[in-house]
Amino acid sequence: MSKDMMRAFELYQPDSVENAVELLGRFGADGWAMAGGNDTLDWFKDRVKYAGSVVDLSGVEGLSGIRETADGVEIGAMTTLTEIEASPLIQERYSVLADSARRVASPQIRNTGTIGGNVAQDTRCWYYRYGVDCYRAGGNSCYADTPQGQNREHCLWGADRCIAVTPSDTAPALVVLDARMAIVNADGEREVPAEEFFIGPEIDIERMTVLEPGDLLTAIRIPNDWAGAQFYFEKVADRNTWDFPLVNIASAMFVEGGAVSRIRMAAGAVECVPRRLSVVEEIVTGSAPDEETAALAGQAAVRGATPFNYNHFKIPLLENLVKRAIRDS
Amino acid sequence: MTDEKTLVSGIDIPSPASATDDGGVLGTIGRVGASRRQFIKGVISSGAAVSSAGYVFGGMAGCATEEAPMAGGVERLISLNVNGETRRVDVLPYETLAMTLRYKLGLTGTKLGCDRAECGACTVLLDGVSTYSCSTLTHTVRGRAIRTVEGLEGPNGELHPVQQAMIDELGPQCGFCTPGQVMAAVALLEANPSPTRDEARFALSGNLCRCGAYDHYLNSVMRAAQSA
Numbered sequence: 401m402s403k404d405m406m407r408a409f410e411l412y413q414p415d416s417v418e419n420a421v422e423l424l425g426r427f428g429a430d431g432w433a434m435a436g437g438n439d440t441l442d443w444f445k446d447r448v449k450y451a452g453s454v455v456d457l458s459g460v461e462g463l464s465g466i467r468e469t470a471d472g473v474e475i476g477a478m479t480t481l482t483e484i485e486a487s488p489l490i491q492e493r494y495s496v497l498a499d500s501a502r503r504v505a506s507p508q509i510r511n512t513g514t515i516g517g518n519v520a521q522d523t524r525c526w527y528y529r530y531g532v533d534c535y536r537a538g539g540n541s542c543y544a545d546t547p548q549g550q551n552r553e554h555c556l557w558g559a560d561r562c563i564a565v566t567p568s569d570t571a572p573a574l575v576v577l578d579a580r581m582a583i584v585n586a587d588g589e590r591e592v593p594a595e596e597f598f599i600g601p602e603i604d605i606e607r608m609t610v611l612e613p614g615d616l617l618t619a620i621r622i623p624n625d626w627a628g629a630q631f632y633f634e635k636v637a638d639r640n641t642w643d644f645p646l647v648n649i650a651s652a653m654f655v656e657g658g659a660v661s662r663i664r665m666a667a668g669a670v671e672c673v674p675r676r677l678s679v680v681e682e683i684v685t686g687s688a689p690d691e692e693t694a695a696l697a698g699q700a701a702v703r704g705a706t707p708f709n710y711n712h713f714k715i716p717l718l719e720n721l722v723k724r725a726i727r728d729s
Numbered sequence: 730m731t732d733e734k735t736l737v738s739g740i741d742i743p744s745p746a747s748a749t750d751d752g753g754v755l756g757t758i759g760r761v762g763a764s765r766r767q768f769i770k771g772v773i774s775s776g777a778a779v780s781s782a783g784y785v786f787g788g789m790a791g792c793a794t795e796e797a798p799m800a801g802g803v804e805r806l807i808s809l810n811v812n813g814e815t816r817r818v819d820v821l822p823y824e825t826l827a828m829t830l831r832y833k834l835g836l837t838g839t840k841l842g843c844d845r846a847e848c849g850a851c852t853v854l855l856d857g858v859s860t861y862s863c864s865t866l867t868h869t870v871r872g873r874a875i876r877t878v879e880g881l882e883g884p885n886g887e888l889h890p891v892q893q894a895m896i897d898e899l900g901p902q903c904g905f906c907t908p909g910q911v912m913a914a915v916a917l918l919e920a921n922p923s924p925t926r927d928e929a930r931f932a933l934s935g936n937l938c939r940c941g942a943y944d945h946y947l948n949s950v951m952r953a954a955q956s957a
Contacts, residue, residue, distance in 0.1 A: 410802035411822035411868055438846050438864050441825065445844060453802075454822075458869045482858075506935030507913070508861045509846055641934040642847060 406444040413456045417584055417618055420460050425586040425614040427453040433616060435478055435517035438509050443522075448531035463516075463618060466490065472623040477516030477616075481570070482507075484515055494622055496631035496650050500573040503635045506642050516617045518570050519581075519597070520609055523672070524553065524644050525564035535561040535605050545708060553646065556705040556714055558671040560601040563708065565669045566608065569635055571598060572650035572666040572674040577626050582619040583611065591621070598673035608672065626652045626664065632729030634721055645669040647717045651725040653689065660684050660693075665725060667718055670705075677701050680722055694723040803868045810873065811836070812880030818867075826862035826870060827851045830877060838878035838908045842937070849936030852909035853877050859916040859935070878908040881915065891915050894953035895946070902940035910936050914950045923954050 409432075414420040424431045432451030434440045435458075443449040457463060463478035466487050473489060484490055485502040504510055504518060522528075523536070525544060533539030544551040545563050554563040574594040581597045583590050597609055611617060629652040637643035645668050653663035663684050665677040680697045687693040698719040705715050802822055809816045811834060818833050827844070830836040830853070839862055842850035846864040853862045854876040881889035891914045894900070901907040910933060917924060917932035924932065929950045930943075938946065 406823045408821070409823050411866065412802050413868065434866075437866060437869065438861075441864050441866070442845055444823070456866065456869050506846075506849070507932060508849065508852060508859050508935040509864075511858045512860055512865065 406441070407447065407450055409444070409450075409452055409454050411454050411456055413459050415459050416461055417463065417616065420455055420457060421584055421586060421614070421616050423453070423455050424616055427451075427455070428613045431455060431613060433457060435514040435520075436480070436509075436512040438505075438513050439517065439521050446529070446531065448529065457616075469621070472621060472627070475515055475620045475622070477618050477620065478514050479516075481510040481513050481515060481518060484570075485510065493627040494573075494577055494631075496576060496633045496652060497570065497573045497622070499631070499633040500569045500635070500648070500650060503633070503648075504569045509642075515570060515620060518568050519574065519594075519620075520611060520617060521567060522608060523564035524567045525562075526550070526553075528564060535601070536564060538606065547709070549708070550710060551708040552710040552713075553644070553669070554708055554711055555672060556670045556702075556707055556711065556718070557675060558600045558602070558673070559706065560605070562601040562605050562672070564672060566598060566672060566674055567644040568668060568674070569645060569648055572648055572668040573633060574620065574622075575666040575674045575676060576650045576652045576664045577622050578664070580621040580623070581617055582621060583615050584618050585612075585615045589618070594620075595674075595676060600672040629654050629662075630729045632725040634724060636717060636721070647714055647721060649718070649721040649725050651729055653684075653726075653729060655689060658688050659686055660689050660726075661686075665722070667701075667721070670714060670718055677722065679703070680726075684726060689726050689729075691727060694726040697726055698723040807868065807871050809834075809867070809871065809875060811875045812877060813874075820867045822866075822868060824867050826853065826860075826865045826867045826875070829867040830862060830875075836877050836879050840905055840908055842906070842909075847937075848906070849909045849913065850906050852912040852936060854912055854916055857916060857919055859913050861935075876912070876915075878911055881911070889915065890956050891918065891949070891953040894956060895949040898945055898949040898952055900942060900945045900949035902938075902942045902945075906936060906938045910938065910946050914946075914953065917950065918954055924950070926951060929954075 412423050414423055424433055430452045432454045434454050434456050457478055464476045465479060466489055467474045468489065481501040481504050485498045491498045505513060527543040528534055528536050532543055535542055542561055542563060543549055544554050551563060555565045579594040580591045581594060583592060592610055599610055632651045635645045635648040637645050647670055648668040651665040654661045663681050665680050666674045667677060668674050679700045683697050683700050684693055701722040702715045702719045707715060805819050807818060807820055809818055816834055818829060820829055827839055827841050830839045839853055840850035841863055842848035844863045846861045851861055851863040852859050855870055855873045881892060891911050913933050913936050917929060921928060926947060929947055933946060
């Protein structure tokens with residue numbers, strides 16, 4: 401079978417959120433909301449996923465751009481990663497998000513790839529991407545969690561039949577910033593905290609986010625709470641371009657009188673969702689962000705990690721990233 | 730409707746099925762000056778047109794006929810702004826820009842490497858911004874200024890400074906990735922005429938070179954930046 405030619409689909413290009421939602425609601429499971437298209441077209445070319453009706457969001461009014469609001473900043477879901485990394489407003493207030501956007505994929509992908517697409521993208525588990533009938537694809541086995549399974553990229557926590565991880569670089573940054581995701585469907589708009597936007601296999605094994613057919617992520621709202629904090633973002637991947645994270649980390653902290661007064665930290669690619677490191681936050685709050693605190697926090701961060709055959713390396717990797725986030729931010 | 734050649738550029742590719750005596754369905758319509766709606770209907774109902782697209786797209790022949798897309802989506806006949814010219818072209822809803830450029834408009838300077846946004850050979854500029862044309866649907870770039878490596882040619886056929894610098898610095902080896910590298914470099918230099926070597930490296934990081942001529946390409950970009 402051809403692996404390059406997409407099956408025929410019909411393309412719709414709505415000009416308003418209202419029309420887009422109407423179309424997505426009408427098509428239901430046969431509909432597909434396409435943002436930058438980078439991941440969408442790969443699925444279609446590989447003939448692993450298919451939708452008969454693709455709704456191109458590139459012409460929808462009001463979905464793009466970064467706006468200052470009364471209590472923070474609103475980023476349209478169709479804003480490209482390049483726009484985010486270059487935005488003076490984001491760099492000044494939420495540099496952790498600009499830094500994470502800059503580490504996504506390659507320049508050309510960032511030029512068309514959107515923040516909405518980046519957080520809504522599917523996992524990169526290569527068995528799943530290959531099109532096998534795994535749990536996530538509706539089947540009844542996991543090919544990565546076997547004695548021979550190649551699970552170097554897989555999870556340390558939250559395994560529940562599926563052991564895939566979140567591939568997003570911006571997601572941990574958005575969790576740290578306590579961003580709110582605005583989702584519109586036929587019933588109206590709802591706001592979901594970033595931390596609850598991402599879901600693991602125990603909630604629904606076939607999707608990575610709360611988005612359901614007919615839902616449209618329209619904006620990401622970042623409150624002022626963490627504006628101007630001391631931020632840290634680091635991504636470790638095999639190559640500096642294209643590759644998805646083996647582990648990434650985002651953190652925001654305020655230091656008053658030599659001690660950490662507030663801190664939020666999250667890691668990607670160690671669980672199906674961005675992993676909020678609450679235990680680190682508790683240990684560090686009230687202490688000086690020094691080597692000793694960092695060492696304690698690093699050890700605590702990896703407690704309970706359950707590696708598979710080929711991903712033990714992620715444990716010291718995460719531990720060291722936590723240390724650096726505390727010591728170097 | 731004045732320029733028949735432009736009008737039919739989408740499907741006017743040698744094909745046993747469309748090479749009928751009257752010049753094919755599209756040629757006929759172009760001559761009698763039918764309305765656009767009739768023209769599109771003609772294209773959709775015409776087996777000649779469908780099989781012509783199949784010829785152009787090789788393995789896609791089966792798809793085009795086995796699943797007729799439902800009505801209500803985009804119109805297939807569109808205008809594209811390519812290298813400063815308006816090109817009328819018949820575009821399938823699921824057609825990528827790389828396919829349209831190479832196989833409908835004959836602009837084969839744009840290469841297809843991986844067809845998965847993982848190599849950069851298909852890089853073109855959209856409103857001056859480097860983009861993978863293999864992972865962009867043509868219908869999403871209506872109204873945008875598309876620039877390919879063919880569009881870099883000067884009024885008297887001279888090479889673009891980036892191209893000249895690549896020759897002077899022996900930039901390419903096999904040359905397959907070169908058009909993509911050139912376009913990424915042009916996008917960089919138009920936004921930042923005097924980049925540092927690290928900035929240039931970052932800007933070209935979305936273009937793979939299997940010969941490993943990365944340093945030569947970087948030398949070329951730095952030379953082009955100085956000469957501009």
